[in-house]
Amino acid sequence: MLENWDSWTLGKVLTLLLTLGILMIWMQIAVYHHRGKFHKWQMWIPVFALPFFALTSFLVVVFPYSWAGWLQTIMCSLIILAGLYGGMLHIRAIAGRTGGLRYENLQLGPPFVLPFTVAAFAVIQLFNLWY
Template sequence: MWQGWPLERVLLLFVGLAFALIFVQVTMFHSRQNFRHWAMWVPVIETPIFALAAIVLAFYHAGWLRILFALFMWLGIVGGLYGGYLHTAGVGQRVGGYSQSQNFLVGPPIILPLLITAISALGLLALYWG
């Protein structure tokens, strides 16, 4: 089944599975915080849509889906950067702010939204490289 698959299709499938896993993690983290900020809903809503789009695109090569997927990935890049900003600000709002290294361990994970940015960029690379 995998023999003869171009790298683009393999990467799109990987991107889809990565977004599915990120969805599980971000949903657990944000529900634990009771969705205190409206922006916490953004990755919970967008990551399963991104996952589905990537997986379908890996198997069904349609021009309209490529355009939609590219739009989704650009939204993922922007949303991930905004999430990184919000998470960084959240660490600073904890008692002791940035001077307490413990806040980076127990506060909002700064890397997780940036992972959405990175996986979105990988999706764009897979889409346009080939």
């Protein structure tokens, strides 16, 4: 029934799961940033970058060649930097609210964990590619 299933290594399966996860997070980020009216240009970074990250992840699964791996490595590095930058922007935005970094502002402000989650997905994919 499941012919050639042994050729699907754990790395390929994990890459596909990470790709689906990134696409789900991308949809949520697009909704949040649209709700925020894209009032800062930095809000466009994950909206444009995450589909390319998912595309390069899918390319690694479909075409397991070294060029696809290097493309994915470059994309992972960019996503890690973008995620860390976005997390800092979210924390700075929360700190700028009335009351600063209080628990209520963490609940109501920008989701400060979401950019770090995106960066963590990229770190997981880098480990997946290189180890």
